[in-house]
Amino acid sequence: SNNNNINNCSSSSSIKGHDDELDGGPLGSCLVRSMKCMLRVDDPMEARGVWIDQLGRGIVYKSFMLIGPALLDSANKSAGCDVISDEEYDDCRISGGIKPSSVLTIIAVIAGTISTICMPIFGAMMDYTPHRWKMGALTAAILVLCKGLEIMISPSTWLIVAILQVISSITFVFHMCTALPYVYELSKVPSQQTRYNVSIAISFFLGAFLLSVCTLSIAIPLNTDNVGTARISQIITTISAAFLFGYSWAYLLPHRPAYSQVPPGTNLLKCGFLKLSDTCRRLQSDLSTLKWFYLSVAFNAAGANGIATIGTTFMHDHLGMTGNEIGGLFFIAILTSFPGTKLAEYVTYKSDPFMSSILCYLYFISVNFSAAFFLRGPEDKSSMYIIGFFWGIAFGWMEPMNDLIIMTIIPHNQASEMMGMFIFCHQVICWLPPLFFTFLNEIGTPINIGLASVNVFFVIGICFILKMGAYNDVIEITLSSTYQRTEEQNHKQLNQDNDNENYPTTQITPIT
Structure with a gap:
């Protein structure tokens, strides 16, 4: 899980030079x-x-x-x-x-x-x-x-x-x-x-x-x-x-x-679905960049969440690891998630958040393939701790990237609605990788192939990130959308004031 959606190591305002405290x-x-x-x-x-x-x-x-x-x-x-x-x-x-x-x-x-x-x-x-x-x-x-x-x-x-x-x-x-x-x-x-x-x-x-x-x-x-x-x-x-x-x-x-x-x-039973439907329509018509990002979050989060469940089954049945050994491996993954966060900072500084996310998921894919095809059985279970080490780095790299991207590309006057959609996308298809694994397992496919199947979701997620375009172009679109929506609100307010013959002395201006 993912999931944990408040694992933010920064906010959109904590860019260098704008945050005295952090x-x-x-x-x-x-x-x-x-x-x-x-x-x-x-x-x-x-x-x-x-x-x-x-x-x-x-x-x-x-x-x-x-x-x-x-x-x-x-x-x-x-x-x-x-x-x-x-x-x-x-x-x-x-x-x-x-x-x-x-x-x-x-x-x-x-x-x-x-x-x-x-x-x-x-x-x-x-x-x-x-x-x-x-x-x-x-x-x-x-x-x-x-x-x-x-x-x-x-x-x-x-x-x-x-x-x-x-x-x-x-x-x-x-x-x-x-x-x-x-x-x-x-x-x-x-x-x-x-x-x-x-x-x-x-x-x-x-x-x-x-x-x-x-x-x-x-x-x-x-x-x-x-x-x-x-x-x-x-x-x-x-x-x-x-x-x-x-x-x-x-x-x-x-x-x-x-x-x-x-x-x-x-x-009450309908309004949640109606609000979700309205947000989806607006994403399709006005905010296509966010649409691709939410789709990438859905597939990448599903793949990452699937690792905890599918990985446990892989370690238990394929490698013969005990509960103590599996617990120790996830303990290592928790510790190495912190260096993963630092790696995310470095790669983002050298490139941009989109490229950093793509590299993160390619890294995830390589680690999963290594576990699936190089660990042949119980004789290799000691090597699984190395995989756990690299898994931790991948998780530490992934979560801050998603948080950074969503906080910098959503129009700020729609933040509440878009953050709600962001949380929903983390859960919407989290059941799909376990279902895919169960199908493969029940028809007799080796468990290591089932673990490798998680990479399908990362590949799809990467494709959606590529559909978003260049990061700087997306930021310009976001600022334009924020400005346009604020201008529409200004005109609506001005027309209402004109109807009431109560003209404002100043107008609201958008903050960019």
């Missing part, structure tokens, strides 16, 4: 500047609340990865696939007639599909009702409850835990939607908002880092199996998430009124 290039390194970005005692309580909530979400997100190997093991044992020969393994099936190696990807397909369908409805609830706080507290409670119940993971309960994984994955996305508006409301000052964004991004990685350290520091000395490691991780997740979510939503994050009223002639 100097550096248009991206900057969260790691290098983390001491400047941490929260301060005089920051509003909402900032502390979002930071603590994000810390809890980082822990929950990491727990999804740590329970994956246990689900695969439990599904294998429940069907007796662990005691048969390698020749018979391909024909082994669990309930429903599917392979045990398809369990994680099927969970991702179901959760991703439901999340995508329901996001416009949930977004409308955030915009048109005063229930944001209630929904945030409710989704936090559901996450804690699901994580607590997942402690019972075993060969006899794996199906129940798989259903809980679907519920918690959907709830995780909805909880993110309740927290993001609090982030955008923290400050109107660009440098302050940048500092908040960076601090909150760091808290997410810190949560994932702490869960990895705590789980592995207990599981490795005890030499636990995959199920034991998963239980330890879920116990730690349940206790820590209950405290962090409870404190942030009970004491720090306040209630908020509705942003606006439901438009006449519609209802």
Whole structure:
């Protein structure tokens, strides 16, 4: 996931020379500047609340990865696939007639599909009702409850835990939607908002880092199996998430009124889809450059999100890695994401954001191909840690690039609407790579080919970036669109004032 849409190491205003507080290039390194970005005692309580909530979400997100190997093991044992020969393994099936190696990807397909369908409805609830706080507290409670119940993971309960994984994955996305508006409301000052964004991004990685350290520091000395490691991780997740979510939503994050009223002639269930449809029509007719960018985000985010699920299956079934080993690999990836952010800054400085994004996804493709075709089996699993190292750099490179591009190419007087579309595009086809992998896996295609299939989405995403044209030309179009839309608003206001015979002494001028 991706996904995490507030992992901004900069804002569009933090260009060199325009940000006294966070100097550096248009991206900057969260790691290098983390001491400047941490929260301060005089920051509003909402900032502390979002930071603590994000810390809890980082822990929950990491727990999804740590329970994956246990689900695969439990599904294998429940069907007796662990005691048969390698020749018979391909024909082994669990309930429903599917392979045990398809369990994680099927969970991702179901959760991703439901999340995508329901996001416009949930977004409308955030915009048109005063229930944001209630929904945030409710989704936090559901996450804690699901994580607590997942402690019972075993060969006899794996199906129940798989259903809980679907519920918690959907709830995780909805909880993110309740927290993001609090982030955008923290400050109107660009440098302050940048500092908040960076601090909150760091808290997410810190949560994932702490869960990895705590789980592995207990599981490795005890030499636990995959199920034991998963239980330890879920116990730690349940206790820590209950405290962090409870404190942030009970004491720090306040209630908020509705942003606006439901438009006449519609209802809450329809208005989210109507707004999404209207945005898509405007992208098609007036903002074609943004259309190509959103399509690239959809495919590239789908490919990146698919790596966590498909990669876990690849490491477990193809390389024979244990839960502790897979957890250690993702721990390495978290650490190396920070150098990836610095690499993004350097490449962008030497070229431009579009070229940097293309190089990032080409790098992703090369790493995935290396894992798929050079790691032949359990004898090569030690080399997988090198792949994890390079995966971390790729993830650290990718996320800041998307954030930088969207913040510099959207018309500033349409920022709220376009950012909502940006968040939606991160989720809209996240279910497609797991579905493609499941299809290949069920027809008998080797798992390493399934991992390589993720690159198809990166290739399509690169093609859409190329359709956008040159970065400087896109910036000029953005400024022109902002100016034209502001002029239309000025003329509309002037005509209204003329009708009322109330002429303004000054006119609003666009800021470019």
